[in-house]
Amino acid sequence: MKITITRDNKEVEYNIKQENTTLLGALDYIKENIDSSLAYRSGCKSGICGSCSVLVNDKESLACKCKVNDNDNIKPLKYVKLIKDLVVDLNHVEELLKKNKTYVEELSNKIITKKDESLIDVQSNCILCQSCYSSCPVYEVNKEFQGPYILTRVLRYVNDKKELNINNKLDVIQTNGIWDCTLCGNCTIVCPQFIDPKTDIMNLRMKSIQNGYADPTIQSNDFLNEFNNFDTGFNPNSF
Numbered sequence: 611m612k613i614t615i616t617r618d619n620k621e622v623e624y625n626i627k628q629e630n631t632t633l634l635g636a637l638d639y640i641k642e643n644i645d646s647s648l649a650y651r652s653g654c655k656s657g658i659c660g661s662c663s664v665l666v667n668d669k670e671s672l673a674c675k676c677k678v679n680d681n682d683n684i685k686p687l688k689y690v691k692l693i694k695d696l697v698v699d700l701n702h703v704e705e706l707l708k709k710n711k712t713y714v715e716e717l718s719n720k721i722i723t724k725k726d727e728s729l730i731d732v733q734s735n736c737i738l739c740q741s742c743y744s745s746c747p748v749y750e751v752n753k754e755f756q757g758p759y760i761l762t763r764v765l766r767y768v769n770d771k772k773e774l775n776i777n778n779k780l781d782v783i784q785t786n787g788i789w790d791c792t793l794c795g796n797c798t799i800v801c802p803q804f805i806d807p808k809t810d811i812m813n814l815r816m817k818s819i820q821n822g823y824a825d826p827t828i829q830s831n832d833f834l835n836e837f838n839n840f841d842t843g844f845n846p847n848s849f
């Protein structure tokens with residue numbers, strides 16, 4: 611079986627003797643038997659740590675969970691700084707999480723029920739694999755976009771009954787956040803944890819409007835009235 615790996619912007623072909631293995635198994639095989647300098651990340655080997663996410667035939671996948679096939683084309687994730695081969699720089703993650711206040715800021719004394727917990731169950735399963743980030747087309751045009759997993763995590767804390775300061779969280783996501791998403795759904799398709807960031811973003815839009823924020827893509831009535839009354843000097847009867 612032959613696979614291609616992009617290394618230093620060049621496609622390199624490898625012949626793998628193993629059949630019926632995961633992509634991570636194939637990468638281990640190459641490192642042990644063909645080229646020990648190949649760089650890639652892996653951790654738990656069980657789809658839990660999220661560290662082995664790469665592009666397989668241009669789709670984000672966890673190397674430990676997907677089966678490798680003949681002619682597969684493997685590349686590093688997009689929109690992140692490349693360190694070497696399939697290893698990308700993840701230093702921005704902590705910064706993004708802090709900037710977007712994805713933690714409890716003001717603790718409530720409320721007793722948390724099972725029902726309360728269920729509101730944040732799905733979003734809490736995010737393993738920060740970066741697959742959704744890499745699949746998001748907004749980064750082509752806006753590198754400051756907060757991104758799907760950050761917004762999903764913000765919703766997790768907005769829905770957390772232990773948090774009293776919801777408005778502080780909603781405040782941060784109004785710029786380069788929920789209104790910049792195109793709702794394409796790529797993030798939802800690639801998520802290995804079956805999280806649905808697109809729907810989470812729609813929920814955050816609804817909660818923002820309920821809390822007094824406005825959708826910046828909709829013109830205010832005042833502006834529309836002014837626009838409709840604007841005299842262009844054009845007189846159709848003059849023709």
Ligand code: SF4
Pocket residue numbers: 742745746747748757758790791792793794795796797798807808811
């Ligand atoms: S739905 Fe929004 S956040 Fe998700 S990939 Fe598309 S543009 Fe990015």
Ligand code: SF4
Pocket residue numbers: 660735736737738739740741742743758759762797800801802803804805807
């Ligand atoms: S939301 Fe899904 S795809 Fe995005 S980082 Fe979390 S686990 Fe990965």
